[in-house]
Amino acid sequence: MIESKEDELRERFTALRREDAAGLPPFSKTVAAARGRRAAPGRGRLLVLATAAALVVAALVFVFRGHDRPHMTIDLAAVRLHAPTDFLLKLPGADLLRTVPRLGRVGLDRRTL
């Protein structure tokens, strides 16, 4: 039983081998193509070279354009932050709270009495 099962598998693989052999490329053509690969750079090598060249160009463009750009300096000490909710802190008569009253000048004018 086991033997027959194994024979069946072997037969199936033999059929597969026969079908594969029908599309077998000639040996001379395969060897010639292999020798041709030695002379010509492969597709992968070209792809890597093209990618490396593109990266170098991108890096150069980034470096040189970066120098041409005018610089804008920011004085951090002069910066005032205005939050969007600042208006909530504005009260009527708020300027009275920010100034100190001058007590010496306050008095009654006798002429108006």
Next chain:
Amino acid sequence: MSPEALEVELERLHPAAFGWALACCGGDRAAAEDTLQASYLKALDGRARFDGRATFRTSFFSVVRRTAAEQRRRRALWRWLPMASVTATPDDGPDPAVALTRSEGTRRLLAALVRLPRRQREVLYLVFYQDLSIAEAADVAGISLGTARTHYERGKAALKKQLDGDRE
């Protein structure tokens, strides 16, 4: 081995090597031809050494297996490169035109083999397709004899189960 003798050996082995390359490339004919060319180049340039410890057949099959794995990794890497879409090739797998010329039995066998783990598939291919012993298959796959035996038994059982399941 002289270059002339090497070429004679490679020519003698060519049909079997192509079958093995097809198995390593999941039935993709273009990838198999590519793998075989790269393997021949390694052999002819002396980058693959045949030191006589194993037979020439098992040594060369080992080279084909490693080359197919390298090319699989390279293809996976290309997908990540920014310009990969420029030279994109169709997905790996059996060619639809070739699949149409297959007999029903072979098509079912290939479908069942695809579902097996890679190691089991490799050992079964080497034993049933290439008529190698389990020890020689272990040598090609780069695994111990015991591991190869386990893969052989499990793979055979899984393949039979799948083929019987298809029949029902």
